[in-house]
Amino acid sequence: MKTKLVDRLLLGLAVFLLVSPAVSVFLWMLSLAFKNEVDNLSYPPVFIPSPPTLNNFRAVFASGPFFQYLINSLIVSGSATLFALLIGVPAGYGIARMKARKLMMTILVARMTPAISFLIPLFTLFQLLGLTGTLTAVAITHLVITVPITVYIVAGYFETLPAELEEAAYVDGCSPWQRFRHIALPLARPGITVAAILAFIFSWNNFIFGAVLAGRETRTLPVAIYNVLTFEQIAWGPLAAAALLVTLPVLLLTLVIQKEIVGGLTAGGVKGT
Amino acid sequence: MRKPSPYLWFIAPAVIVILAVIVFPWAFTLWMSLFEWRIGSKATFVGLTNYTDLIGNRRFLESVAHTLIFTAAAVAAPLVLGTAAALVFHQKFFARGLLRAAFVLPMMATPVAIALVWTMMFHPQQGVLNYLLSLVGIGPSEWVYSPRLAIACLVMVDVWQWTPLVMLIVLGGLASLPTESFEAAHMEGASRWQTLRHVTLPLLMPFVLVAAVVRMIDALKTFDTIYVITQGGPGTASETINIYLYLQAFSFFQIGKASAVVVVFFVLVIALSWLLFWLRERSKYYE
Numbered sequence: 001m002k003t004k005l006v007d008r009l010l011l012g013l014a015v016f017l018l019v020s021p022a023v024s025v026f027l028w029m030l031s032l033a034f035k036n037e038v039d040n041l042s043y044p045p046v047f048i049p050s051p052p053t054l055n056n057f058r059a060v061f062a063s064g065p066f067f068q069y070l071i072n073s074l075i076v077s078g079s080a081t082l083f084a085l086l087i088g089v090p091a092g093y094g095i096a097r098m099k100a101r102k103l104m105m106t107i108l109v110a111r112m113t114p115a116i117s118f119l120i121p122l123f124t125l126f127q128l129l130g131l132t133g134t135l136t137a138v139a140i141t142h143l144v145i146t147v148p149i150t151v152y153i154v155a156g157y158f159e160t161l162p163a164e165l166e167e168a169a170y171v172d173g174c175s176p177w178q179r180f181r182h183i184a185l186p187l188a189r190p191g192i193t194v195a196a197i198l199a200f201i202f203s204w205n206n207f208i209f210g211a212v213l214a215g216r217e218t219r220t221l222p223v224a225i226y227n228v229l230t231f232e233q234i235a236w237g238p239l240a241a242a243a244l245l246v247t248l249p250v251l252l253l254t255l256v257i258q259k260e261i262v263g264g265l266t267a268g269g270v271k272g273t
Numbered sequence: 274m275r276k277p278s279p280y281l282w283f284i285a286p287a288v289i290v291i292l293a294v295i296v297f298p299w300a301f302t303l304w305m306s307l308f309e310w311r312i313g314s315k316a317t318f319v320g321l322t323n324y325t326d327l328i329g330n331r332r333f334l335e336s337v338a339h340t341l342i343f344t345a346a347a348v349a350a351p352l353v354l355g356t357a358a359a360l361v362f363h364q365k366f367f368a369r370g371l372l373r374a375a376f377v378l379p380m381m382a383t384p385v386a387i388a389l390v391w392t393m394m395f396h397p398q399q400g401v402l403n404y405l406l407s408l409v410g411i412g413p414s415e416w417v418y419s420p421r422l423a424i425a426c427l428v429m430v431d432v433w434q435w436t437p438l439v440m441l442i443v444l445g446g447l448a449s450l451p452t453e454s455f456e457a458a459h460m461e462g463a464s465r466w467q468t469l470r471h472v473t474l475p476l477l478m479p480f481v482l483v484a485a486v487v488r489m490i491d492a493l494k495t496f497d498t499i500y501v502i503t504q505g506g507p508g509t510a511s512e513t514i515n516i517y518l519y520l521q522a523f524s525f526f527q528i529g530k531a532s533a534v535v536v537v538f539f540v541l542v543i544a545l546s547w548l549l550f551w552l553r554e555r556s557k558y559y560e
Binding site: 011012014015018019021022023025026028029032040041042043044045086087088090091093094095097098100103106107110111112113114115116117118119120121122123124125127140141143144147148151175176177180201204205207208212221222223225226236239240243244246247250251253254255258259261262265 | 278279280281282283284286287288290291294295296297298299301302305312358361362364366370371372373374375376377378379381382383384385386387389390391393394398399401404433437438441490493494496497500501515518519522523528531532535538539542543546
């Protein structure tokens with residue numbers, strides 16, 4: 001009985017030691033975002049904002065077209081994810097049924113390639129086409145992130161579906177398209193949802209594509225907050241507030257649907273380029 | 274001739290997109306690496322000159338060394354910590370799902386956002402890290418402003434960010450282990466430490482190896498956090514291949530030279546991945 005108690009305590013301690021560094025950086029971000037500038041620069045540091053202020057957030061919205069950047073990010077990540085689903089879900093199905101290993105290998109090797117190596121050719125291509133600085137160009141490059149994630153997760157999910165139902169449909173004379181549309185697709189909905197969420201998050205988080213290709217008006221949020229750092233007077237409060245605004249949706253999403261997200265991530269150890 | 278599979282139609286659109294945004298850039302890079310080409314000027318064919326130039330390029334060679342040091346540390350530490358974390362999260366305890374999600378937050382968060390917060394934490398005068406050091410009686414550190422410590426600091430951020438990924442992969446492995454081995458070990462009266470050392474860890478090795486490969490590829494490619502926190506500085510003290518590459522391509526617009534760096538980098542990634550798999554094959558014979 002006594003060893004059991006000691007066990008519980010040790011386990012609790014281990015969990016605390018693991019989770020607290022992960023969380024404390026975000027808590028510090030919160031603290032910086034809600035403190036006034038005097039407290040942010042004081043030493044020893046002030047931990048709890050008292051009283052908490054929204055001035056930093058006001059400064060973020062006043063300093064630039066934050067909503068414009070938000071909309072840019074939504075358009076880029078939204079369209080790159082939608083397009084990836086449109087072509088990636090059927091492809092995942094085809095790969096699962098054909099056991100097309102070569103295409104899967106291409107996708108894996110793509111994951112090994114640094115993002116910049118895609119950027120140099122695409123950058124030159126967009127210059128030729130006169131697309132540099134447009135949202136279209138940024139969204140197209142984001143396909144490099146969203147398509148592999150979608151195909152990878154969805155193909156894995158289709159492979160786990162029982163074959164009996166589709167075989168029965170085959171005997172009944174259903175075409176491959178009908179089998180996909182009416183049997184496999186509805187069954188795969190959970191896998192598709194996870195793929196969509198992860199593709200969107202990793203596209204949302206991406207910095208380098210936008211940093212190179214976007215113009216002043218077409219920056220995505222991560223690029224915009226990075227520019228706050230470099231081109232304006234460094235004020236910690238607004239900077240932390242901006243960082244918080246960009247990453248908060250992702251954090252909340254992870255906490256709310258943690259089971260699905262963790263499952264999807266474990267499936268292949270996937271991550272954006 | 275064999276009738277083409279009806280499933281080809283499902284794959285075709287994705288193949289076209291992958292050809293356009295993934296395979297075309299590879300081919301283009303390989304081709305451009307044979308040219309001397311600065312954006313805005315005319316490209317001239319120079320053969321392998323871009324490659325041979327790299328051999329004598331001190332800044333490039335240093336960036337390779339920085340990359341290898343960074344990668345070695347940013348793979349080893351998360352492997353140990355992540356495996357330990359997986360063993361902990363494999364236990365049952367109160368609010369496990371939520372706490373596991375909290376532990377995973379660093380890898381899901383926007384890298385630029387967390388890099389900005391770390392930058393503020395590293396600040397030598399007002400940063401919270403030096404305050405925490407002073408609490409335990411250690412004098413202030415220069416953190417990323419010190420050429421000697423810059424890479425170590427970046428490794429610290431990377432470990433913080435990516436240990437969860439190793440945890441998830443190993444946790445997936447733990448869930449799939451056969452229960453018989455554990456029952457057998459229990460029957461023979463093995464202690465928990467013995468079970469861990471002689472049953473669990475050997476069975477987990479394949480998963481740890483997968484995690485090692487994934488982690489290594491990501492560590493080699495690390496860009497956002499390094500670029501935001503140090504930009505490769507101070508000076509070039511923390512300049513990795515990826516940062517060097519970025520400057521060549523998008524600050525100096527030396528497309529030909531940068532393409533050659535990409536090819537070398539890519540060969541390095543493949544070679545190191547292959548090395549890890551080779552080590553795994555070899556270790557099998559000794560079991």
